[in-house]
Amino acid sequence: MAQNQPDRGQRGLPGGSPRYSALALAKKAMNYHQDWQRAWRDPEPKSEYDAIIIGGGGHGLATAYYLAAVHGINNIAVIEKGWIGGGNTGRNTTIIRSNYLWDESAAIYEHSMKLWEGMTQDLNFNVMFSQRGVLTIAHSEHELREMSRRVHAIRLNGIDSEILGSAEIKKFVPTINIDQSIRYPVMGGFLQKRGGTARHDAVAWGYARAADDLGVDIIQKCEVTGLRRQGRKIIGVETSRGFIKTKKVGCVVAGHSSVVAAMAGIHLPVASRPLQALVSEPIKPILNTVIMSNAVHMYISQSDKGEMVLGAGVDKYNSYAQRGSFSVPEHMLAAAVELFPVLSRLRMLRHWGGIVDTCPDASPIISKTDIEGLYFDCGWGTGGFKATPGSGHVFADLIANDRPNKIAAPYTLDRFSSGLLIDEHGAAGVAH
Amino acid sequence: MANSPKNKSMFFGQTALADKPTSKSINPNGGILGLIFREIEHLGKLNIRGDQSINAAVKVAIGCNFPSSENQFQSAGERHVIWLSPDEHLLLCEAGKEKILQDDLTRMIKTENFAITDVSDSLCALSLSGPAVRDVLAKGCSLDLHPSKFFSGACAQSLLSHAAVTLMALSNDKFILICRTSFAPYVHDWLVDASLEYGYQFAV
Amino acid sequence: MLIIPCPHCGPRDEIEFACGGEAHIARPLVENKISDAEFANYLFIRDNTKGLFLERWHHSAGCRKWFNLARDTFTHEIIEVYPMGSLPKKASARTSYSSSWRRGTLAEKAAKTGKHSQTEGRK
């Protein structure tokens, strides 16, 4: 398991685009901000690329960026049917952590964490990665035992994690209710201090700008409608803007993975489910960390703008509608009020849903397929935002070298026939 | 010990709501209470599995037929046969009669394909009455409880907030609510809370 | 918030139901030896249609019966409800059944051709 520093590739914006900085901001202000350049171009698709990434979410854009920055493959395009970052990247509760149970998971999420830790500088785009800590609460004797298991594993994997008693939790999070007589009292918790949140949209935009600068074409409003093959080889993609030739296609379409896979006659162990979240009206800071509670299926943080950001558990049926059932947030909010009574007098400002690509073992798929040149990176389900840089990094490596590296190797598709699952279910509960 | 005179519950046994105060009432509006409810103690309950072919035996043993359509119950005096699903009914009968009826039924049913299970202690039945009974239930139940839709003779299994319940409408303002005994204290507390605005009385 | 027409209890709020995922996945018999990959088709691989989808539901807080539903996963429109072990009647739902990649797979065949077939119904 590689936990040395990942190869971050060429730094910054070698393409010569002006860098962002406080000074640049001041200078441009003198000219009333009239001469800012586009963050990324809006090119017409070329007739052929060395590789095509389908899906302009964080994972797809990161893949393209690392293909260009680390592997020097620049003649590539990211094809996005809507607007970049408009999928789950733009609608997630932005929890970032690497304190996973299984060794395989720890490896990839920690790989990702290391990339987060320099992302703003790498991309010259402030993604507001804020290591405010992620605290997972245990509400029963059983959960305390699970927590102990988790923390021991995490520590031996070289990842920071500490256990807090309920009094320490109260000190760390003054707004939380630690009354031991409530139905699911706060009995303890474990904290990853390096965990936190990031500005989700900025991640998509930052990768897009940096990838664009390395020559990557980011093509929005272009839907992939077919995968063209010759025998067992990929030769290009059909899109709403015509056919584009290529020998390598990386599919990073999250909730739409099964739809795109079906274009190549591939069937995935993926179910697309709604996952819902909501924000309150903005208020002055009352919560300076991220809280997760698996037993009551809720997680909460406060954004830099001041809204309380809350997420719920996944809905029970398949859907592509970016909306879920009201009963899910309804129950989640009751749990939230139990834990944070202050919420009772706050108001829900906006509610939304995303379509998450869930796998039977709650772990992702980063894999070749039995079609040459066709690769999938999907199945991140309810928890892939945190993996954005790591996933892009190892997926770029897989596409460039046509074989998974050590971190990606456990995540192949054939684990579902061999039975070598990485079951984060029991361990994760809510896997954010 | 069964004959211990000191404790009545030694013989009849304990009811599901034995730990609740024996009576409680609030009347914020004055006037008529919105909800009056109590546990129907020791009511006999049999779960009857089997298709229509056992109806004849049911008729003889219990005194009434299976209800003729879904979401309804049939009554014969104090006995009610409640539709639960195409092959499942619940019989409510007089306290202490359940064993005899179970034996009778078992004897009379000619097919092999049935099951009669005593669930008298599994389930708790509450009697609910009062002008606010439907409004109170609506706070936790997603069924349309309007008298035109949930008329007397109607029954349904559904959820009352977090508890699975079976509801029976006896009349416009009289219901029987059946839940699992381990949920009965919760249902009791829930009813007390939900009827606050109308006023309630709980009595043993 | 769906209203699901239980074939027995009538239309009810979705909170009374549990969803059992893709319908019509036949369980291969052990004695019909198929490869691990084929077996995975039964165990893990799932249709995840965008649009008309055939799935199983359980009226868990009602009559406790299972049934099939043809539902559009994008509009959430319910097209048809039909009993376990049978096929849908509506043409669109039928097409969706017969055009599934699953029809005729080895895993499916292995479910049907058992000597002492245990698979009476169809999941």
Add this chain to the structure above:
Amino acid sequence: MAGLLKVSKSQQVARINAASRIDCSKPVTFIFDGQAYIGFAGDTLASALLANDVHLVGRSFKYHRPRGILAAGSEEPNALIRLGKGAYAEPNLRATQIEIFEGLYAESQNRTPSLKFDIGAINSVLGRFFPAGFYYKTFMWPAAMWMSYEHVIRHVAGLGKAADDHNDPDRYEKTHAHCDILVAGGGAAGLMAALQAACGGARIILADEQNEFGGWLLGEANVIIDGYPAVSWIADVVRQLKALQNVTLLPRTTVFGYMDHNFLTLNERVTDHLEKRPAHLPRQRMWKVRAQQVILAQGAHERPLVFAGNDLPGVMLAGAVRTYVNRYGVCPGKRAIVISNNDDAYRTALDLHRVGTKVLITDLRAKPQGPLVRAARDAGIEILEGHAVISAYGTRRVARVEIAPIDDSATAITGEVMHRDCDLIAMSGGLSPAVHLHSQARGKLKWDDAKLCFSPSATHEPSFNIGACNGSFDLATGLKEAVRAGTKAASATGHNAISLTVPDVTITKQNWHPLAAWKIPNGHLAGRGPKAFVDFQNDVTASDVMLAAREGYQSVEHLKRYTTTGMGTDQGKTSNINALAILADALGNEIPNVGTTTFRMPYTPSNIGAIAGRDIGALFDPVRLTRMDNWHRSHGATFEHAGQWMRAWYYPKENETMHEAVSREVKAARTTAGILDASTLGKIDIRGRDASKFLNRLYTNAWSKLGIGKCRYGLMLKDDGMVMDDGVTTRIAENHFHMTTTTGGATSVLDWMEEWLQTEWTNLEVYLTSVTEQWSIATVSGPNAAKILEDAGIDIDLSPANFPFMSMKNGHIGGLPARIFRISFTGELSYEINIAARHGLALWTHLMKVGSAHGITPYGTEAMHVLRAEKGFIIVGQETDGSVTPHDLGMDWIISKSKPDFIGKRALARESMGNDNRKQLVGLLCSDPKTVIPEGAHAVFDAEQPLPMDILGQVTSSYFSPNFNRSIAMAMLKGGHGLMGKSIYFPMLDGTVLNAKVVEPLFYDPKGARIDG
């Protein structure tokens, strides 16, 4: 009240003496920012403040600019207030919706130290350095400083402050409701539709977010309906509706969500408007409505015009000004400038003129004409045609404007700039139908190029749009639509469909086609000059929108997220259309091609307390208790969560630690007798001809040959071969079994079995019934167990010959019928006494009484765990986690080789299942017998290796065994079965390392000699 506070001297200077909806005979004192004011019953906080000539009421989000009251309804972006004190305080409420009551306490927000002198206003001066998205471009170096920068950013951001005391003292409720027709919005259109729909007997719910029904008409002066003033007509319709049994009228109720299958959520503010709130009533109530048909009559929102300085206090929407005049009897200014691109603002000009305000109209249109324009002219109001207010100035309230002639398309200034003084600007940029609910429910929109608005086209749910929210701004048309929709909806729900006559409307005709003027020129180059706001709350200016477009944030969704336009508490009700029109302009694109952002629940922010309702505290989730629970409590037990159940964990005697108590309990069970409340075990009654066939498929072992009255342990797998549950099942009769499951697994196992019966093996004749609660269980375990049962008056011969291990007998104990199982989870002689639950407590107390002579000791779940661990018995969910096979547990013996199939069989044959490297169950003995290795600790061969380490596996169970006077543990280790005798290490969280030897997971009585006592 307010004895100490001086009431403002300038009392209600802006109050006018004209007919209105407020009750001037009922003065109401309230406090705003420490100052007491007087308003009247019927006022909103906004109207009362305006009556007192208070225009400055808040500060904006980013630049802390002074802000006033823009609107008169729920679309208000600026006038956000913190209402109440202490635990009752609530931030971000709109002053335009707060009904005043005696003693109301309100504060402005987002200002330090005061509203008038706010140091945050420096941001406004530096505004040039804070364009949209500035933070993405800065605060990057040094990287380590970000957390400090962010700290400051966080404290500057946010709007109001949450309650000071976090424990909300109020009560919230929710309820389900069903109706034939839900009408959302009770303006003229909604009222008429409700009346129409109701008259055939359909069940109707009519909800309006305001305190009174009537909507826009309440603020209109010169409308006659059926010969009466509009307000009389409203009163008459409301009276008729109230009289109908089948109509539920819900004022102060916002329809905030419209979801699939006509599911709508409503928030009713039950007592918010009352000075004294009755304790038995909820403060708010959420309604979850299932409607057959929905009629949307939400009205429309007026749009501001985007000119420099348009955010100053005193710049208001023209329709709102009219509402303040006519509905609230307040005239918000003495010298007003009306700026408009349409006819409607002329009504405002006329009404202002009528109450004595000096009015100047600047009409963006070159040649406005029509009856309203004529009326204004006739009244002597000055009209500047083809002119615009290009800039407004003032410090805390608008004081002066620059007006200039403009070209036909309102894009360039064509002549001299003139200056005028004023204290009020009434602006109107046209109407945007409130298509929110329609869009939430995935209805489609179409762009109306004449009316310059999006209005509803196809609906997705069974619903109708009528009146202004349908783009029918003309009242007569709105009423016609109402009658039609009411009739259709009623007939769709099976009710009488005879249409009422459409009321006759008398109102000055107007032209509903505004001039497209999205950004008013101000003579400066792009980006320069004073700011012209698009989104007031989030301080998004027209130049921010254009900057975003320049930088490539060109999708309307990117624009929104980059500039935050439309993301405030008003969700852009007044700003979104302006923003996207300016974006379209910048891109040279058409508005409909740019499109709208997604409409989402809630329509207006909705209290979280009301969504949670009473599902909090004790009602959050049921607690399930056994019938013996009271005994455990009164005997000092501590409890453990087991799903919804609470189980007795251990029974400490005074001063006993948990360790001491558990050791005592364990010892008693091995030396004398212990008694455990095992009532929570899942119990399933299984009957039918195919019962044993079914069990054969369900469990890994064989069941056909089990004798009647005999018990057998079974392991259940999922079809992926992983252990799912275990338990003992007993054959009661040939076709009758009694199954037990784990406490946590009871529901899921029953569901699992039903699923297989109903979906896979539909031919099997088997019936399942849950009997978990039917039986209470007292387990008596230990060498004295039989003696205790005998003393308790059992009528069964307990000799092992008659009643052997793993069998069941029916009998009586103390005269009560019982079902007794001779099974053992402790390894001792043990009886599980099942008794009808009503006798559970009696049985328990009886056993305790007769058992005391034999040293009977109640033991809890912890002692039970120790006892079973000594015997090496697994607990599903502790040794297993969904990734463990029977082989991993060393339980190959329980897998039948001869059965053709059982659930999980095929999966166990998969390639990887035989891997030697799988985690396998072992026992552990710590090198220090006094040390209990923590459960969850992870093992390695080499504790000195660098991180990340090669992990072997984890400790699953670990206890101090009083019987061996040493610690014991069980663990799942990679290749564990091959590690017997090996020494392994456990690095602890505190840096120390423990050492243990791997042993067989069976510590006590390996031969099973004690089972018969």
